[in-house]
Amino acid sequence: MLDALRRGSKSWLAKSLLGLLVLSFGVWGVADYMVRGGGPKPAITVGGQSFGAGYVRNQFSEDLGRLRRQGIELDAEQAIAMGLLGQTVQTIVQGAVLDESGRRLGLVASDDALRSAIQNDPLFKGADGRFDRDRLSRILAANNLTEAGYIDLRRRDMIREALVEPVVSAVGVPGPIVDVLAAHASERRVAQVLTVAKAALPAPTTKPTEEALEKVRQENLDRFTAPEYRTAKALLLTRDAVAGSITVADEAIAQYYEAHGDEFVQPASRRVTQALFSSREQADSALVLIRSSSASLDEASRKITGSGAIDMGNVTDSSLPAPLPATIAAQDVGVVGEPAQSPLGWHLFLVTAATPETTKPLAEVAPQIRKTLASDQAVDSLYALSTQVEDLLAGGAGIDEVATQVGLPLLAFSVDSQGNSQDGTPAKGLPSDGAFLKTLFGLGEGEVSPMIDYEGGFFIQRLETITPRAPRPLDAVRAEVVALWQDQEQTATAGRLAEGLLSRAKAGASFEDLAAAEPASRLSTTPPVTRDGRSDGAAEADPLPGALVQAMFAARQGDVVRADGSDGVSLLRVLEIRQPSAEIAARERASVEQSLRQAYSADVANGYSAALGDTVGVTVDQGVVLDAVKTN
Structure with a gap:
């Protein structure tokens, strides 16, 4: 969410470069600026900026906590060994180099530009597509950010983006290269597939011998070894x-209750429906419709603005900007009140229910x-x-x-x-x-x-x-070994049947005739699929099996080839090789071009970051950095 909060770049390339710069510092080398020896603070110096051990420790702790929240359990020592500390240092240096460079160049983000960026950020727009101040407040609160703190972050990022935007805006990609790669990536193939499914084959009629089971166990010993x-x-x-x-003591509980009374108060709330208008004239017209023709708030809103009313749910005074709480509090339940103005426009409110303030009694809490x-x-x-x-x-x-x-x-x-x-x-x-x-x-x-x-x-x-660690004896894993033996037997049977069908297909038999002759087979025709096994409009979770796709794109049109999969053995014949529609081809070409521009921009970013780092000067005291996190 914080990444989303800090977006607002004029272009995706500028945002990409901010990430590429992290990598580029690894290229031109934070290590090149490492100073041995355990001197006192600062741990990192970039131009006129200094970062102490405490700052590095806090940033490292945040990065480590982020990994843990993602389910990656590492202690500090493991994280350092895996390079997290180096990444933390690189991130600090990257931001500081951009900030120092922007300061030296006199770059500033004006209040007007900042206000426009925030108000036009889709993250802060409500259901009506307009800037929603309340939504901004809720999102910042959920991320432990104050409005002032977020404005500082956004202002700094705008300056950073102003630095990198000119560097990448002129990066181009040769058209012929894009055309060749896009044609390759966009190619679709249609194939007829005849699968001998293991599930359709009868279970082996013979019982496995002890020797056969032991052989299976030995060949899959890792699978049957206890840790x-x-x-x-x-x-x-x-x-x-x-x-x-x-x-x-009960007395301590009572004292806490008295001292923290606000914690146990459920504030008054009202269930509110609102309609939002761009002008007082629109709001007045809607109110006239409601009072003269018994139109509902939703009907009047749709007639005036084309959009219906919005159910805000239960709202409290603290959840709305002034002066709206006082306006809503003064309204009777079931009556649309007079128009009220806020920074978002003109509102008409309908209070459908009101719940008074309550305080939980001491006995309950x-x-x-x-x-x-x-x-x-x-x-x-x-x-x-x-x-x-x-x-x-x-x-x-x-x-x-x-x-x-x-x-x-x-x-x-x-x-x-x-x-x-x-x-x-x-x-x-x-x-x-x-x-x-x-x-x-x-x-x-x-x-x-x-x-x-x-x-x-x-x-x-x-x-x-x-x-x-030791292999489990056969008796301890007999059921699993028997199941694996049966699966291997069915796989072998499917393979033999498929080989026979393959010989007949190469001799000229149609897949339809082969399917009719083999009860364990199923015949299908794939939709046009891409090299990742997906078809246009198909669910993302349903690509074709990888082995089938690989065989399909390795074969020539008309060839019959075999592809082994987990559920059986398939024969396939490529029926058609085609390019997508002009609309899809254009979209995929644009995606290929964007990927290439990102790669080209990486090279530009490496040189740019090296020049910035050389200009402002970067020093990282490795001893101070390591001491800081070892006490973490």
């Missing part, structure tokens, strides 16, 4: 674990307050408990004794490196933090880990035993 399992015990120190032992206060106190208690545990361990106590003395249970478990139990399901009760499994698989048998700080609190582990 390494580690059996361990863990002591988890979490806020939830200590919160249960915390007593919260006391359990919630108790939990909140206990959780807050648990933070201090948790750190006190962690200190106690560390003292016990330093004094020679084992993990079992420590657990007994602090009154917490030990968690016993056996897992593989993915956190799965021996039945293949995720182990229950284990922290999701990647540090938990990483620590476990770094221990030796009988070894106790130090106390590890993780997102949910602290943990200590003792590794009991290691069960090495």
Whole structure:
């Protein structure tokens, strides 16, 4: 969403170049500017701008958090090893070089240009296609941005785009190259397909011998090998674990209720339908229709503007800009009020229901307050408990004794490196933090880990035993091996049938005659498909199988070829090779040209970023950067 919030570039190429510049810094080399040695701040210097260790640490934490929200669990050390820190530094340098260059050139974004960019951004337009101030406020709030903060971001990005736009605007692509590549990419093929489907074949009538099953197991040994399992015990120190032992006095709950009364107030709300007009005259005309002819607000709006009224749902005073809340509050339920003006235009409102302000009583919210206060106190208690545990361990106590003395249970478990139990399901009760499994698989048998700080609190582990990775015996995987043997038998049968059909087809037999002669086959004709297996207008989730498409585009028109797939074996004959309609061809040519322009622009961007970096001067102190994130 933040990427969308920061859009508004005059062209896609300028936006692309902002991304390309990140890559270009890797080309002309942040590494070229790395300075060894652990000097004090700043960590990064770009021209007259300096970035301290704290700034680098915060940016790295944000980047790491973004990966974790995408389901990629990495600790800081793993992220550094995978290059995330370098990417963070490059992003900081990239933005700073553009900002410094813009400052030196005296580039500014005027208030008028900024206002126009925001008001014309589709992200902030309502259902009527007009700028919606309320929608802007909601989107900024959802992304933890203030209006002033967003304006600063947008102003800076406009200056950056003004820098890069002239560089890429003149980039062109030779027409003949586009024509050749577009013709290749746009080619459609139609084929007749005769498939011997495994599902249509009878199951093998003979039972497999032990020797046959063992052969299948050996040939697919990785599939039938158990991973390494580690059996361990863990002591988890979490806020939830200590919160249960915390007593919260009723007096504290009452004091919290009094001090935070606003949290428990449900503000008055009204269910509102609105019609929006561009002028007072339009709003007055609609109101006359409503009062003189009993037209509804929706009917009057459609007659005057061509667009119907909009159901705003339940609205509160805080959800609307002034002076609209006062206007709506003064209206009676069921009556269309007088026209009201806002920065968006002229409004007519219909209040269909009103709900007064209510306050939740203390008795209702006391359990919630108790939990909140206990959780807050648990933070201090948790750190006190962690200190106690560390003292016990330093004094020679084992993990079992420590657990007994602090009154917490030990968690016993056996897992593989993915956190799965021996039945293949995720182990229950284990922290999701990647540090938990990483620590476990770094221990030796009988070894106790130090106390590890993780997102949910602290943990200590003792590794009991290691069960090495080993092939599972045939009896343990017999059902799976038998199923695989049967599938292989049916695949072989389908292949033999297909080979016979292929010989007859090459001898001149039609696919129709072959399909009629073989009950296990099915005959179909593909729609015109592209090289990615999709047809015009087909659902994106339904491309042809890759093996079939590959064979189709490798064959000559009229040839009969074989293509093996997961569901059986197919024969296909290319019936037609065609180009798409002029409209589709033009659209696809434009897409190819755009891709080529992006590639050409990358080369231009590399040279441009090198020149900017050389001009403003970039210094990155690697020691400060690494020290900053190691304390993360």
